Amino acid sequence: MSNDKSTNQKKLLRAVQPNRIIYPILIGAAVVIYMISKEVNQETFSLINFTWYSALWILIAILLMAVRDLGYMARLRILTDHEFSWSKSFRIIMLWEFTSAITPSAIGGTSVAILYLNKEGIKVGRSSAIVMATSFLDELYFILMFPLLVLLLNDEQLFMFDLHQSSIWMESLLLFAIGGYLVKLTYLIVLTYGLFWNPRGLKWLLLWIFKLPILRKWKHGANKAGSDIIESSKQLRQKSFFYWFKAFMATFWSWTARYWVVNVMLLAFWFQGYSFAEHIMIFARQLVMWIMMLISPTPGGSGFSEWVFTKYLGEFLPSAGLAASMALLWRLISYYPYLFIGVYLLPRWIKKHF
Incomplete structure (x- = not known):
């Protein structure tokens, strides 16, 4: 038994070994350094006016990320019928975000999240249903x-990061956004069908997920897990409208707080401020950015995220050099902390549960 535990521990550690953490940092840093070296000059620094007012807005940006995590924690507590404490929910969310940060955006940390929940006392089938x-x-x-945002905003401004550039950029952005949206819509339709109409189809998906190397050890028990999923799906279908409303509001709270981070960051350095319409446009472009990040093959969208930030949100900044600098600050606030928190938490979590 101890040998099995040791083998499981080694498998999980291999999945999150240090080079998985180093790669996204190196990729993102390389892209930002290239953009800064190309765009930053003496005039760029003259545009920065850092004061205590700036520090306050940066602090608010960090607090918004905390609000985002609190929303995820609240949602997890709702979905587990409050079986998880706030501290346990924090641990799971941080590990989940860490896994997402070291895997390509299209993959995320979903498969390993099932394992996290299971080891915290939730049956495999129910863990799958919650994830x-x-x-x-x-x-x-x-x-x-x-x-909704497309209907409210000017589509030319929404999909065009520089009105003076060739329309081919706008067309590419539009195609990326529509492609990503269709992928998400298809996934949502399949998921809805599996959760609420055909849980046996969801069982098949679980069997496919457990073919991954990190989870292959448990693939022989996937049949029982599939039965648990069918039972859990029955439970989810029986949940009240208020249950789903609360879970969705926690989701809305989390994602909205995350998108407002960039709006607040911009206020930290440009005191003339932005109009309400500009703030909504900045918010909307971030949502489009996240949809486009589905195509990124790099861990956590590293490199691609920073590049898209400078091109897509640079219109709201005085210079391209400042856009590159802001891209770095954005990732320092919204991405890198999860890498370091995960590095600290994961070995302790493995030692406790294996």
Whole structure:
């Protein structure tokens, strides 16, 4: 038995070995350094006016990330019928975000999240149902917000990061956004069908997930897990409208807080401020950015995220050099902390549960 535990521990450690953490940092840093070396000059620094007012807005940006995590923790407590404490929910969310940060955006940390929940005392089948419910709620947020913002805003401004550049950029951005949206919409339809109409189809998906190397050890027990999923799906279908409303509001709270981080960061350095319409446009472009990040093959979208930030949000900044600098600050606030928190938490979590 101890040998099995040791083998499981080694498998999980291999999945999150240090080079998985180093790669996204190196990729993102390389892209930012290249952009800064190309765009930053003496005039760029003259545009920066850092004061205590700036520090306050940066602090608010960090607090918004905390609000975002609190929303995820609240959602997890709702979906587990408050079986998880706040401290346990914090631990799971941080590990989940860490896994997402070291895997390509299209993959995320969903498969390993099932293992995290299971080791914290939730049956495998119910863990799968909870993870699928979180995916359902996340995708529902994007599916509802994207067309709403497109209807409210000028589509030329929304999909064009520089009105003076060739229209080919706008066309490419539009194609990326529509492609990503269709992927998310298809996934949401399949997930909804599996959770609420055909749980046996979801069982098949679980069997496919457990073919991954890190989870292959448990693939022989996937049949029983599939039965648990069917039972859990029955439970989810029986949940009240208020239950789903609370879970969705926690999701809405989380994603909205995350998108407002960039709006607040911009206020930290440009005191003339932005109009309400500009703030909504900045918010909307971030949502489009996250949809486009689905195509990024790099861990956590490293490199691609920084590049898209400078091109897509640079219009709201005085210079391209400042856009590159802000891209770095944005990732320092919204991405890198999860890497370091995960490095600290994961070995202790493995030691406790294996």
